[in-house]
Amino acid sequence: xxxxxxKLCGDFSTSNINGYAKVDxxxxxxxxxxxxxxxxxxxKVLGLAFTYSLKEKRxxxxxxxxxxxxxYNYVLFIPDNANSDVxxxxxxxxxxxxxxxxxxxxxxxxxxxxxxxxxxLDLTDYIRGTRALLDVxxxxxxxxSYSQRGxxxxxxxxxxxxxxxxxxxxxxxxxxxxxxxxxxxxxxxxALAQFINMLPEDKELKSGAPISFQTTEFYKKxxxxxxxxxxxxxxxxxxxxxxxxxxxxxxxxxxxxxEVVLDxxxxxxxxxxxHGLQVNLPKVQDLLVQKTEGVKCIGxxxxxxxxxxxxxxxxILKAALKIGNVLLIGPPGVGKTSLxxxxxxGLTDNNGECFSVFTANSLWFRRNLxxxxxxxxxxxxxxxxxxxxxxVRASRIxxxxxxxxxxxxxxxxxxxxFGELFTIFSSNNPEEWFVPSSLxxxxxxxxxxxxxxxxxxxxxxxxxxEKGREDxxxxxIRMIATMNLVDARNLFYVGDALVxxxxxxxxxxxxxxxxxxxxxxxxxxxxxxxEQIIKFVGCVREKFNQKRKANxxxxxxxTSFNISPASVKNxxxxxxxxxxxxxxxxxxIVKLTLGTLDKEKISEYEEIKEECIKELKRK
Amino acid sequence: xxxxxxxxxIVVFPSEEVMKRVLKEAGVKPExxxxxxxxxx
Numbered sequence: 001x002x003x004x005x006x007k008l009c010g011d012f013s014t015s016n017i018n019g020y021a022k023v024d025x026x027x028x029x030x031x032x033x034x035x036x037x038x039x040x041x042x043x044k045v046l047g048l049a050f051t052y053s054l055k056e057k058r059x060x061x062x063x064x065x066x067x068x069x070x071x072y073n074y075v076l077f078i079p080d081n082a083n084s085d086v087x088x089x090x091x092x093x094x095x096x097x098x099x100x101x102x103x104x105x106x107x108x109x110x111x112x113x114x115x116x117x118x119x120x121l122d123l124t125d126y127i128r129g130t131r132a133l134l135d136v137x138x139x140x141x142x143x144x145s146y147s148q149r150g151x152x153x154x155x156x157x158x159x160x161x162x163x164x165x166x167x168x169x170x171x172x173x174x175x176x177x178x179x180x181x182x183x184x185x186x187x188x189x190x191a192l193a194q195f196i197n198m199l200p201e202d203k204e205l206k207s208g209a210p211i212s213f214q215t216t217e218f219y220k221k222x223x224x225x226x227x228x229x230x231x232x233x234x235x236x237x238x239x240x241x242x243x244x245x246x247x248x249x250x251x252x253x254x255x256x257x258x259e260v261v262l263d264x265x266x267x268x269x270x271x272x273x274x275h276g277l278q279v280n281l282p283k284v285q286d287l288l289v290q291k292t293e294g295v296k297c298i299g300x301x302x303x304x305x306x307x308x309x310x311x312x313x314x315x316i317l318k319a320a321l322k323i324g325n326v327l328l329i330g331p332p333g334v335g336k337t338s339l340x341x342x343x344x345x346g347l348t349d350n351n352g353e354c355f356s357v358f359t360a361n362s363l364w365f366r367r368n369l370x371x372x373x374x375x376x377x378x379x380x381x382x383x384x385x386x387x388x389x390x391x392v393r394a395s396r397i398x399x400x401x402x403x404x405x406x407x408x409x410x411x412x413x414x415x416x417x418f419g420e421l422f423t424i425f426s427s428n429n430p431e432e433w434f435v436p437s438s439l440x441x442x443x444x445x446x447x448x449x450x451x452x453x454x455x456x457x458x459x460x461x462x463x464x465x466e467k468g469r470e471d472x473x474x475x476x477i478r479m480i481a482t483m484n485l486v487d488a489r490n491l492f493y494v495g496d497a498l499v500x501x502x503x504x505x506x507x508x509x510x511x512x513x514x515x516x517x518x519x520x521x522x523x524x525x526x527x528x529x530x531e532q533i534i535k536f537v538g539c540v541r542e543k544f545n546q547k548r549k550a551n552x553x554x555x556x557x558x559t560s561f562n563i564s565p566a567s568v569k570n571x572x573x574x575x576x577x578x579x580x581x582x583x584x585x586x587x588x589i590v591k592l593t594l595g596t597l598d599k600e601k602i603s604e605y606e607e608i609k610e611e612c613i614k615e616l617k618r619k
Numbered sequence: 620x621x622x623x624x625x626x627x628x629i630v631v632f633p634s635e636e637v638m639k640r641v642l643k644e645a646g647v648k649p650e651x652x653x654x655x656x657x658x659x660x
Contacts, residue, residue, distance in 0.1 A: 311627065311628060312628045313625065313626040313627070313628045313645075315645045315646070316625055316626065316628060316630065316641065316642075316645045316647065318645070319641045319642075319644035319645035320630075320641045320644075320645075322644055323637065323640050323641055323644060324637070428633050428634060428636070428637045499620045499631050499633055500620070500633045501633065502633070503630065503631070503632055503633065503637060503641060504630065504631035505628060505629070505630055505631075506628070506629035506630070506631070508629070
């Protein structure tokens with residue numbers, strides 16, 4: 001015969017539990033007493049959480065369990081004493097669920113094993129099932145809080161005195177809200193995880209594993225569940241739940257708050273307002289920062305060079321990037337930026353969430369690189385630079401690194417703009433990079449007057465700091481800077497600062513026609529045209545090289561001019577479009593694409609060009 | 620700083636330690652590393 005739940009609720013509310021168990025466990029069912037029917041209806045889709053006092057022995061335990069499972073999808077059961085009827089309850093649950101497997105039962109029936117040990121229950125079966133669940137849910141704070149302390153929760157169960165000490169320790173963490181601290185730290189996450197049954201048991205979760213769809217359900221249900229709390233409990237509890245919620249977001253990097261959940265959350269906030277509850281919860285727009293799923297920035301590492309010439313051995317470049325930051329130095333047009341992009345795309349499977357590209361300019365200052373004071377609508381606020389932005393993006397990465405390409409670094413006043421950045425990247429070992437606390441304090445000092453990136457940065461940083469992992473996103477950042485060798489004086493002026501922090505690669509002009517082998521097949525030309533172009537380019541480059549060697553006196557001569565691969569490629573693109581073509585036309589087009597306005601260099605090319613054309617025609 | 624020609628690429632390493640790590644990571648053999656000569660520049 002179906003039970004009168006209203007009556008049952010009344011029974012629950014009179015639970016008599018001793019010690020902290022009374023305080024903590026009782027609060028789980030704190031919403032039950034007066035408006036039980038209404039509240040219970042509100043969580044019908046979820047189940048019923050309750051404490052089960054067996055002081056008054058029930059005779060109808062099986063009917064009670066049947067009724068629970070008839071009405072609710074999941075049942076959270078927190079045994080509060082060792083009355084033998086606790087066993088009866090589980091036995092009934094096994095029967096109702098048609099299984100004798102404790103693990104099968106615990107999928108829908110959370111166990112308060114951490115309390116039950118006190119009453120000499122035989123926990124063997126419970127532990128077996130729950131341990132498996134903990135393996136699945138090990139990212140949840142409950143397990144995390146133990147593991148962080150290097151404690152096996154099951155070992156704790158064997159030693160009452162130690163466990164008691166541990167529980168007291170947790171309770172002392174927050175004297176103002178000890179029951180909630182205890183609840184959050186120990187019971188709530190694992191119980192709720194079981195309660196909601198949000199993850200498939202066959203799925204092993206690694207740190208940051210994307211579990212978006214389950215997690216969406218999780219928060220959806222969490223919001224509903226929270227809504228069922230009584231008003232009297234709500235304020236402190238909801239605060240602590242949402243503190244936990246925010247932490248969980250960080251625990252589970254694959255979290256994605258989809259719009260449905262955000263709508264639900266908004267409704268939840270509205271409902272709180274109707275109850276006159278002043279709760280300091282994050283606004284919906286603040287939660288949007290969490291929308292990105294865990295990002296994988298690991299590709300096959302295959303760099304597409306089929307139509308691209310580079311003198312650099314990309315394997316060395318990739319190795320250098322694994323270990324730290326990289327600087328590509330060379331004259332304009334040798335493909336520094338293209339190489340950086342191609343390597344990064346190869347390393348990340350061309351995932352746009354794994355890299356960003358910036359071009360430096362002479363107005364760059366610390367604010368552009370790290371961040372700093374800015375003005376908007378007459379107010380001072382803190383604007384994030386590329387480092388803070390990169391930190392936020394790197395924090396979403398669960399595998400691989402985040403790459404920041406800074407093109408033409410020489411355009412900026414390197415000393416002025418890059419000083420603090422270089423300090424942060426001062427070590428050649430990324431594992432030694434750290435976020436200066438002064439930077440965090442500086443951003444925090446601006447309060448709400450910070451941009452979106454900075455707000456997110458603080459959230460992430462502070463959250464990770466609790467776990468001692470606040471520098472991890474920074475250590476995932478890799479910078480690839482490019483520098484034009486035409487600015488060689490700049491290179492030597494800041495040379496020390498740069499070379500101490502970067503592995504630098506020199507990309508010289510091709511000495512002959514190496515690049516044409518890669519480029520020419522892409523253009524529809526006659527064989528004799530190809531041959532003439534190869535000879536012409538080879539001739540011009542050779543003559544430029546001879547001049548360079550003749551004039552060589554210092555390392556600075558590296559800046560000597562030649563025809564760049566980009567110049568040749570651009571010339572071919574234009575040349576191949578002409579209806580009537582000759583090598584003279586090609587030579588003229590090359591002049592237009594030299595990429596310099598330096599009259600001396602242009603006239604030098606003119607001379608060499610004439611000589612080479614003559615040589616070609618003589619042959 | 621250490622300047623080397625590695626597999627025909629001129630590379631400047633901040634320190635010997637970094638050089639060793641990079642070359643090891645890239646699987647570069649000792650014979651593929653040469654000092655930089657005037658001609659390379």
